[in-house]
Amino acid sequence: MKAYLGIDLGGTSIKMGLVDQQGNILHNMENPTPVKEGYHAVLKLIDQMAQSLLRQSGYAWRNISGAGIGVPAFIDFQKGILVEVVNLGWHNVSLQADLERLWHMPVMVENDANAAALGEMWTGAGKGVSQLLCLTLGTGIGGGVIINGEIYHGANGTAGEAGHITVKPQGGRVCNCGRTGCLETEASATAIVVDALERVREISAGPLQEEFQRTGTLTARTVIQLARQGEPVCREIIAKAGTILGNSLAVMCCLLNPEMIVIGGGVSQAGTILFDPLIKAFNSAVLPRAAENVSIVPAKLGNQAGMIGAAWLVHRQAQ
């Protein structure tokens, strides 16, 4: 049986899976990304991971049809070059060519949010859907636009950068992209933490204040957990993020008229506390006909979406 390597290269960890032709992960592993050691150390670790993954699973290299890799990067798809990999501090690296030289098989690169969208389309929440919008709510906000079953890259590979849609033209927070008031400064996990740290100063008691006193900080995971337990300030913070997301999705929906919008990433774990205000804001802002057939659903594959979507890139070539 032929299989693929699906790799999700992030600023925190490298995830690698051996994926079969149906999109199932047969074996997988994860290692911290040696960011400080630079590009060649990361390349070496990816190679070592592939060697040991194959050894563990009993697969020979000849049974691997190719590898796909999702990277948090702006990519020049014509040249196969990672123009800018923000979290890793790389510029103009030829990851695709370097891995092909190492492994003597086809390697495909894709933006990580696009890879996650493809994973959800192949075996996740968007299975069988070919007009799909996927948002990943993590430290930042990534987006992937799928039109007719293919990622839409746009003129220079930047399509789907939903996290950088301006949602607060005045007085917004500073974004990693250098501008202010982007969707990801107002509705990502990072934004939820900033909101919570602002709000915790206004309250003198309760579980949010206790958590802050105990740990000296707050995390998005804590805020989501407390919101689920009914803590009113945390619920408000998550609902605010949901409303902002719903309004932005209405804009995207008018433009793209998708069949489905899949919402993944850690923040989506908030469940109905996020989704109810999101859908309410969405419905009141969207052009009704553009939203007639759309369903807004949570992602299904969790942090495996990137690996599966990366493998799909090779699977698609093999069809």
Ligand SMILES: [Zn+2]
């Ligand atoms: Zn931005």
